[in-house]
Amino acid sequence: MNILVTLNSNYILPLKVMLWSLFFNNQYQNFNIYLMHSSISSEEIDDLQQFIAENGHELFEVKINEKYFENAPVLMHYTKEMYYRLLAYKFLPASLDRILYLDPDILVINPIDELYNTDIDDYLYAAAYHDIPVKEINRIRLRAYDMEAYFNSGVLLMNLHLQRERINEEEIYTFVEKNKNRLIMPDQDILNALYCKEIKKLSEIKYNYDVRYYYYNKILSNGEVGMDYIMCNTSILHFCGKKKPWQKNYSGKFYSLYKHYEILALQRRLKA
């Protein structure tokens, strides 16, 4: 399976936890990890490469020259890394036709082969959306009145083949230029405003479970989607929001599970 991650040095520890949980809960899979970045040091890359190899998988570095984005518009608090996820298809080997992008603030707790093998022949992406009220707010904010859903871009299955055919880099830059003041989460906003009709909907509970809404999801499902259900059926826990489980004073339903995986990721090597 091809996995895409894009990040800077601050996220290397959570990336290791995410990857270890992915490897551990998908032990009969081989993973090729594509890391798109522009600023991670070669020592850090070597360390990551070793970590991934010791757990039986392979790292492919995709170093982006910032010059590539010389003429791309930028936003106040964001670097040009905001484009990496959307334009990954331009930098990845032409031989790849499918890749799964994963945020580093994720814990994989069950197999993901069904997710990876989702039929997306007619779609650019597959993703989950988190909430109907969220969609309404974003539809108005982004003036995308035909937006059908507001997808979360933290788990994004990509049809690279179709993206190479259909995605227009200039269209993205034009959209950013026009909407500069309205973009909050740039890549996610662009994804939704430009491509939401070409995104296949994934089950949020299975593949992008927002850990902040444990009680909300439990109540909404008349108690069905509780801890038992999640541990059996959810493959991807997503630690969305500002508070992260690797930071001090985090608290939450999945804190103990995350911290245990943190220790396992740092101490245990899985055999190939």
Place this chain on the structure above:
Amino acid sequence: MNILVTLNSNYILPLKVMLWSLFFNNQYQNFNIYLMHSSISSEEIDDLQQFIAENGHELFEVKINEKYFENAPVLMHYTKEMYYRLLAYKFLPASLDRILYLDPDILVINPIDELYNTDIDDYLYAAAYHDIPVKEINRIRLRAYDMEAYFNSGVLLMNLHLQRERINEEEIYTFVEKNKNRLIMPDQDILNALYCKEIKKLSEIKYNYDVRYYYYNKILSNGEVGMDYIMCNTSILHFCGKKKPWQKNYSGKFYSLYKHYEILALQRRLKA
């Protein structure tokens, strides 16, 4: 390592979770699991034997004939199984000189070799005690005015050699007969009233962490003993109290961790 468990059919699922967590977090150890019981069916024993073998370890059944306890006093809500832990030394092979008793409502999350190898040459047992106020209440209740601590008997390292020399079965029965109306947790009460001076104190935080008191322990330690500390240093989480994590509507800091281990225990086999 020799591990002792004593239980009835109701605890087979939690026992599997406990054992799997023990095996998984102590992968370079060989475990001999001694199961003392009187009522578990041979089908259940076979299933358990297979579970333990598939994970690379060995089960030894120690079936107790109830006739053995024909003349032992009984308590209202308790069966004669209350004596098993205290009299295990009589039923285990004479070749064993050390064994670690573990309750089934436990999750092992780090290595236990240091615990197992604790020097107990001059002690009958090693155990942890949970709380000073608890000790005071129990000292008065059990009229054991020289009781120095009230130990929890859920994690109990046993010096079988010394027990064979020093423990007097009749003394236990006499104590039970005398204190019938005052015993709440019979084996733990007996252990404390008769032997508390011959118990080596273990670190509660490391080897018998009562999951109900997460905030209490965190505050008491000025924030030091939080999730980070526990995941690094604690080997044994003990799900004390009436509410158990395998039951519906449990809630607590370590719920997600427990339920994840439950799935792992049921689905994954560790190689020998």
